Amino acid sequence: MAAILLLALLCGGAFSGLVYEAATGSSRSSAILNSHIFGVVRFTLFQAILSTLLSVAPALLVARALSRHDRFFGRELLLRLFAVPQALPAIVAALGVLALYGRSGLLAEPLGQMVEGRWPGIYGLSGILVAHVFFNLPLAVRLFYEALQTIPQDHWRIAGQLGMGGYAQWRLIEWPVLKRAVPNIAGLVFMLCVTSFAIVLTLGGGPAATTLEVAIYQALRFDFDPFAAVVLTSLQLALTLAILAGLALLGGRYAEFASLSIVSRRYVQPKAFEAFVNILLVVLAAIFVLAPMVAVVISGLQAELGRLAGESSVQRATLTSLVLAFLSACLAVSLSFGLVSTRKRLEMLRRNVGPATLTERLCDGGASMILVVPPIVIGAGWFVLARHVGDVFAIAPVMIVTVNAAMAMPFVVRTIRPSFDVAAERHDRLAASLGISGWNRFRLVDWPAMRAPLLSGFAFAMALSLGDLGVIALFGSDSLQTLPYLLLSRMSSYRTADAAGLALILAALSFALMLLAGRARSKQ
Amino acid sequence: MRIKKLVCSAVLTLTGFAIPVQAAEKLTIYTYESFTADWGPGPQVEKAFEAECGCDLEFVSVADGVALLNRLKIEGGSTKADIVLGLDTNLTAEAKASGLFAPHGIDTGNVSVPGGWSDDTFVPFDFGHFAVIYDTEKITTPPASLKELTAQSGEAKIAIQDPRTSTPGLGLVLWMRSVFGDDAPTAWADLKDTILTVTPGWSEAYGLFTSGEVEMVLSYTTSPAYHMIAESSERYQAAAFDEGHYMQIEVAGVTSQGAENPLSARFLAFMIGPGFQDVIPETNWMFPAGKTEEPLNPVFDTLVKPSKTLLFSPEEVARNRKDWVEEWLEVMGR
Numbered sequence: 034m035a036a037i038l039l040l041a042l043l044c045g046g047a048f049s050g051l052v053y054e055a056a057t058g059s060s061r062s063s064a065i066l067n068s069h070i071f072g073v074v075r076f077t078l079f080q081a082i083l084s085t086l087l088s089v090a091p092a093l094l095v096a097r098a099l100s101r102h103d104r105f106f107g108r109e110l111l112l113r114l115f116a117v118p119q120a121l122p123a124i125v126a127a128l129g130v131l132a133l134y135g136r137s138g139l140l141a142e143p144l145g146q147m148v149e150g151r152w153p154g155i156y157g158l159s160g161i162l163v164a165h166v167f168f169n170l171p172l173a174v175r176l177f178y179e180a181l182q183t184i185p186q187d188h189w190r191i192a193g194q195l196g197m198g199g200y201a202q203w204r205l206i207e208w209p210v211l212k213r214a215v216p217n218i219a220g221l222v223f224m225l226c227v228t229s230f231a232i233v234l235t236l237g238g239g240p241a242a243t244t245l246e247v248a249i250y251q252a253l254r255f256d257f258d259p260f261a262a263v264v265l266t267s268l269q270l271a272l273t274l275a276i277l278a279g280l281a282l283l284g285g286r287y288a289e290f291a292s293l294s295i296v297s298r299r300y301v302q303p304k305a306f307e308a309f310v311n312i313l314l315v316v317l318a319a320i321f322v323l324a325p326m327v328a329v330v331i332s333g334l335q336a337e338l339g340r341l342a343g344e345s346s347v348q349r350a351t352l353t354s355l356v357l358a359f360l361s362a363c364l365a366v367s368l369s370f371g372l373v374s375t376r377k378r379l380e381m382l383r384r385n386v387g388p389a390t391l392t393e394r395l396c397d398g399g400a401s402m403i404l405v406v407p408p409i410v411i412g413a414g415w416f417v418l419a420r421h422v423g424d425v426f427a428i429a430p431v432m433i434v435t436v437n438a439a440m441a442m443p444f445v446v447r448t449i450r451p452s453f454d455v456a457a458e459r460h461d462r463l464a465a466s467l468g469i470s471g472w473n474r475f476r477l478v479d480w481p482a483m484r485a486p487l488l489s490g491f492a493f494a495m496a497l498s499l500g501d502l503g504v505i506a507l508f509g510s511d512s513l514q515t516l517p518y519l520l521l522s523r524m525s526s527y528r529t530a531d532a533a534g535l536a537l538i539l540a541a542l543s544f545a546l547m548l549l550a551g552r553a554r555s556k557q
Numbered sequence: 558m559r560i561k562k563l564v565c566s567a568v569l570t571l572t573g574f575a576i577p578v579q580a581a582e583k584l585t586i587y588t589y590e591s592f593t594a595d596w597g598p599g600p601q602v603e604k605a606f607e608a609e610c611g612c613d614l615e616f617v618s619v620a621d622g623v624a625l626l627n628r629l630k631i632e633g634g635s636t637k638a639d640i641v642l643g644l645d646t647n648l649t650a651e652a653k654a655s656g657l658f659a660p661h662g663i664d665t666g667n668v669s670v671p672g673g674w675s676d677d678t679f680v681p682f683d684f685g686h687f688a689v690i691y692d693t694e695k696i697t698t699p700p701a702s703l704k705e706l707t708a709q710s711g712e713a714k715i716a717i718q719d720p721r722t723s724t725p726g727l728g729l730v731l732w733m734r735s736v737f738g739d740d741a742p743t744a745w746a747d748l749k750d751t752i753l754t755v756t757p758g759w760s761e762a763y764g765l766f767t768s769g770e771v772e773m774v775l776s777y778t779t780s781p782a783y784h785m786i787a788e789s790s791e792r793y794q795a796a797a798f799d800e801g802h803y804m805q806i807e808v809a810g811v812t813s814q815g816a817e818n819p820l821s822a823r824f825l826a827f828m829i830g831p832g833f834q835d836v837i838p839e840t841n842w843m844f845p846a847g848k849t850e851e852p853l854n855p856v857f858d859t860l861v862k863p864s865k866t867l868l869f870s871p872e873e874v875a876r877n878r879k880d881w882v883e884e885w886l887e888v889m890g891r
Contacts, residue, residue, distance in 0.1 A: 054631065069886070124761050128768055136714075136753070137769045151712055154770070156754050234719060234757040235765075239749075240890045247757075251721045257627045332768075346595050417631055522594040524760040527783045527842070529767050 039368065043439055044406050047414025048263060054417045055260035070248065070265075077244040078272065080158060080233070081226035084165035089173050089219045091166075093211055095318045096177030097203070098311035101303050111319055112178060113547035115171030116493055117326060119444075120500035120543035122517045123164075123231035124524070125536040129325035130155075130164050130236075132332070139328075160236030165229065169222045171322045175493075176221075176447050179486065180214040181207060183451045199307045214451065216280040221443055223280075224404040227273055245269045249407050259413070266410050273405045326540065333537025336530045341538070346519065351538070354515040357433055358498035364438035365494040366487060369445035370453075377457045401443035411436055429513055437501050441494035448490040449483065456482040492550030496543035516542075582612035584820040586809075587625055587638040591841075593618040598833075598840040605832040612820055622724060622807075626652055629812070633657070639815030640824060642682070646806045646868070647727060649679050650875035659816035663825050670806055670846050671866040679808035680825050682833065683843035686802035686863050687728045688778040688795040689715065695772045699796035703736050706798075707747040714753035715773035716762040720882045723758045724805070729775050730885050731874065732803035735867040741881070745888040755889070767793075778802065778861045779842045785856045786839060801865025807843065 099108055118126060133139050136154040145152035155163055188206050197205070230246045237243075245265055252261040303311065341347050379392060412432070419428050460478050464470070469477060480487075500517055514522075516539050524532040593599035593616045603614050617637070619628050622644050629636055629652075636657070644652055652658060660677045668674045670684045689706065691699045696713055700706040706715070718726030737744040753771045756762040766774035773796075784790045809828060815821040827833055829847035837845045838853050845853075869877075 069890070072890075124764060127761075128764060131765070131768070131770050135770045154753065231757055231761070234722075235754060235761050238754045239752065240719065240721075240755060240886050243890070247721070254627065255623055255721055257630060413631075420632060420635065521760060522590055523596070524764060525591045525758075526594055526596040527763070527780075527787070528596065529764055532764075 037372070039435075040403050040439055040442075043411060043435065044403065046418055047406070047411040048266075050414035050417035051259040051263050051410065055258075055263065073243050073245055073248055074268070074272065076242060077227060077246075077269075078276075080161050080165075080242070080244070081223055081229075082276075083158075084162055084169065084226040085219055085223045087162055088166050088169035088222050089215065091314075091318065092170050092173030092177055092218075093215075095170075095314050096174045096181060097207055097211070098314045099174070099178055100181040100207075101311060102308070105315070109551055111315070112175055113544065113551055114326070115175050115322060116496055116547045117540050117544050118168050118171055118322065119493075120496040121329070121536065121540060122500055122520060123229075124235065125329060125520070125532075125539075126167060126325065127164055127232055127235050128332070129329040130160075130167055132328035133324055134160075134163060156236060156238035157242065158237075160238070161229070161233055161242060164232045164236055165226050167322060167325055168232075169225060170318065172225075172444075173218050173222055174318065176218045177211060177214060179448055179489075180210055180451045183455045184210055185455075199303060210451075216277075217447055217450075220277045220280050221401060221404075221447060223276060224273055224401060224443070227269065228405055228407060245272075246407055250409055253409055253413055259417075262410055262413070266406060269405050269407075270402060273402070277401075329533075329536055329540060332533040333540075336534025336537070338534050338537070341531060341534045346514070347516075347535070347538075350514045350516045350519040351542070353513060354499050354517075355542070357430070357437065357513075357515065358495040360434045361437035361441060361498040362491050362494035364434060365441040365445050365498075366449075366491045368438065369442050369449060369490065370483075370487070372442070372446055373450045373453045374457070376450075377454055381457070381461065401446075403439045404443055408436060408440070433513070437498040438494070440501065441497045444497060445490040445494050448493060449486045452483060452486040453479075488550045489547075492546045496546050499543055499546075500539060582610070582820055583615065584610075584612060584639050584818060584824055585615050585617060585637050586640045586642050586824070587617050587619065587628065587636075588641075589621045589625055589643040590618045592616070592643055596840065598836045601836045601840065602833055605836070606824060606827055609827060609832065610820060610823060614824075622648055626655075629657055630655055634813075636812055636814060638812050639818045639821045640809055640811055642809035642828075644679070644808055644810070645724065646808065646871050647724070647731070647874045647878070648871075649676070649808060649810075650871035652810065653678055653871075654875075657812055658810045659813045661811055661822070661825055663822055665829065667847050668829055669848075671804060671863075672868060674806075674846075676808075679810045680829060681806045681808045681846040682828050683837045683841055683846050684804055684806040685777040685779050685843040686804050686861075686866065687725060687732055687775060688780070688802055688861060689773050689798070690766065690776045690780050690793055690795050691773045692766070692769070693792055693794055699773075699794075701797070702799045703733065703744075704800070706751065706796075707744050709751050713751070713772040715751055715775065716753050716765045716771045717755055717775045718759055718762050719755050719757055720885055723756075725759050725762075725775055725777075726755070727878070727882070728803055728805055730881050731869055732867060734877075734881055735803060735869060736800045742884055742888050745885060749889060752889075777805075777842070778863070779838075779844065779857070782838075782854070782856050782860055783842050785859075786854060795861040797861040797864070799864060801867045802861075802863035803867045804863075806846070806868075 099105060099112070102108075121129075131138055131154070134144070134155045135141065136152060138152075138154075141152040141154075154160070184206060192202050192206060227244070228246045229244060230250065233242055233244050234247060245268065249262050249265045249269070252258045252265060375392075415428075415432055456479065460482070464474055464478050499515075516535060520532050520535040520539065523529075523535060588599070591597050599616050599618075603616065606612075606614050619625055625641060625643055626648050629638065629641060632638075634657075641652075641658075658678050661680050663680065665674060665676075665680055668681055670681050674681055689700070691713075700709060717729055718724075720726040720730045733741045733744055733748075754762075754765070756765070759776070762774050763776060763780075765771050766776075776795075778795045781791075781794050784793050809825065811821045811825065831848060831850035834845040834847045834849045835851060837843060838849075838857060844857075
């Protein structure tokens with residue numbers, strides 16, 4: 034419950050700050066809320082819905098393909114690599130994507146032959162979609178994979194005994210689990226695409242591709258019109274809520290199986306044809322996601338990495354980033370755990386009958402809404418408030434940690450919830466009858482079951498915060514230089530090679546985090 | 558009782574650490590990020606001025622000139638800034654109207670910017686001309702004018718910045734306006750085919766350019782100087798346009814609070830002297846607005862010298878900016 038309050042406080046505070054400023058400040062009235070806004074809303078929703086479809090639908094198949102083969106060479110490695118795109122600043126990812134599909138990209142020549150002439154690049158809707166899928170397909174694969182892991186092994190054993198074919202297994206075992214996860218994961222991807230900003234502008238080819246986020250940014254940055262910013266943010270929130278509500282209807286209901294896992298071996302033996310399709314799916318997805326990352330690595334290797342790593346400013350920024358990300362991840366994971374367990378307790382209180390209560394829904398999707406409130410709005414709002422109470426610079430680190438944690442929570446919740454729900458179904462009654470509660474229950478019952486997803490959620494939250502720039506740029510005090518901040522600052526003083534090197538360091542750090550989490554996980 | 562004491566002493570120690578030892582003399586300057594970046598002029602300027610005045614100079618940086626003015630507006634009368642450094646002439650009318658700045662009161666006789674300078678509130682510290690930079694490996698004959706650029710129909714494309722979010726982006730809108738006047742919308746419509754993409758900021762566009770994705774980019778006449786000096790490469794050059802080039806002048810001003818700090822005037826005087834101006838060309842990659850001690854690196858003499866400098870007055874910009882950006886959006890958003 035505290036988590037919800039914190040999030041509400043975070044947004045509410047920011048909003049009240051801006052409203053206060055709008056009421057008292059000398060800012061002009063808005064010219065943004067005009068006829069353009071209709072087109073902007075239409076484009077925002079259009080690109081977000083398409084991006085979501087293109088990310089989530091293939092992700093379902095890829096996640097299933099990955100989960101069906103016990104000895105898939107490099108599966109763990111691939112899943113960890115799939116966490117890296119989220120940690121890359123948008124412009125780095127855009128350049129990586131362009132290194133392949135751009136006008137002078139690796140694929141420009143074959144693509145040019147297809148269109149008979151010079152390849153015009155992927156600017157426009159196609160560019161936005163490719164970049165969004167690059168960011169979100171691997172995210173969705175990871176989350177769906179995590180959901181599939183909650184299927185009790187006994188189901189596979191029974192499926193084996195009954196001689197179920199691949200399609201029957203999909204229909205009776207996998208799809209029900211995935212179907213339940215779809216609204217949540219699609220919702221997350223949708224929110225990420227709705228708020229996309231730098232990608233949309235850079236690859237969109239022109240102002241015809243403008244999202245609401247751009248308009249909000251413009252309102253606060255160029256026109257300094259807090260009122261318009263609040264109105265536009267509310268509009269963005271309302272639209273997202275409507276879409277999420279629609280998605281929730283798709284989800285349907287599904288009760289977890291409370292059986293204990295008694296077998297550890299998989300009984301899935303895909304036939305040759307299915308195995309072929311699965312391998313093809315995974316290879317295609319891997320190429321699509323890894324190729325731009327390889328481009329990022331290659332251009333990073335051309336930088337003078339030795340000199341960069343030796344620079345004190347780089348070392349300081351790395352340390353600052355790691356410390357801030359660590360704190361954000363701690364906060365994000367503990368708050369998410371609280372949310373997930375509160376939600377489950379509420380669900381069990383009403384014994385799984387009737388519709389979910391409001392609080393329950395809040396614990397579920399409500400927390401995610403933070404993603405649709407632009408960091409610039411939170412930052413500016415709190416800045417206005419902080420100015421009245423004290424030193425803006427003193428609260429900067431607190432703000433960065435809190436906002437990053439809040440932004441990571443929707444991801445963490447989705448990572449840990451499937452396992453938690455299953456574990457709770459399995460253990461709650463037993464724990465209650467044995468009188469185990471509180472810390473003991475966490476230590477003896479929840480931790481062993483939740484250790485893997487919690488660690489992976491933690492690593493992911495840290496990787497996300499590592500790459501975050503939004504809030505820092507606003508509070509921008511020079512004592513708090515993080516890696517992405519340094520990267521952009523090098524880029525804006527012509528040092529593109531340095532920036533590429535820093536992007537490589539950033540990617541390597543987040544990959545290392547995922548590896549560490551994976552090792553800790555397999556040791557259990 | 559003992560706990561109370563403990564808490565009290567803890568609080569005292571903490572606050573003691575939090576409040577820096579009150580230096581006798583301190584000057585706080587708000588500026589933009591790339592000024593204080595480790596490659597920017599900030600670190601050297603800080604060292605030079607602190608050595609001269611024996612005081613403490615503190616830079617506080619925000620994203621860019623626009624953010625700088627917004628920050629000041631939010632803070633209003635309670636700002637910590639003595640000086641705001643890094644606004645450009647597109648923002649000065651709005652800044653003056655905010656009533657947050659005081660007259661600078663120093664002699665600006667040594668200042669030299671094209672077209673001369675007379676303003677009682679703001680003092681310029683550098684200037685540059687916008688230019689189209691092209692890749693000589695891909696373009697042999699660059700366009701010789703904005704007209705030629707807009708008339709182009711070949712394969713060479715340009716990356717520009719969004720005037721709603723970026724200073725050079727706004728610069729191009731003003732440039733087009735000062736060349737084509739009321740015909741600017743038609744000119745934009747002609748240019749549209751040549752524009753590969755519109756990026757949120759300068760960095761993204763320049764990144765696309767140096768990664769070979771696009772043949773031309775909107776930047777400054779001084780951009781080639783960076784590549785020649787720091788990378789010994791002559792690959793990227795500016796195209797000279799015969800209608801003239803639009804200018805950006807960067808200025809600093811004293812806030813009403815700062816007017817009470819004697820260091821403020823001293824800094825502004827220092828700013829137009831060699832201690833500051835020597836640093837500018839090869840850190841901010843702009844032309845100095847005052848006398849330097851050393852002559853500029855000879856590379857700067859090889860740069861494009863605009864046949865004519867174009868510049869709207871701050872008042873004209875303040876009056877028309879919204880309409881002109883709207884006009885741009887109308888054409889480009891189609």
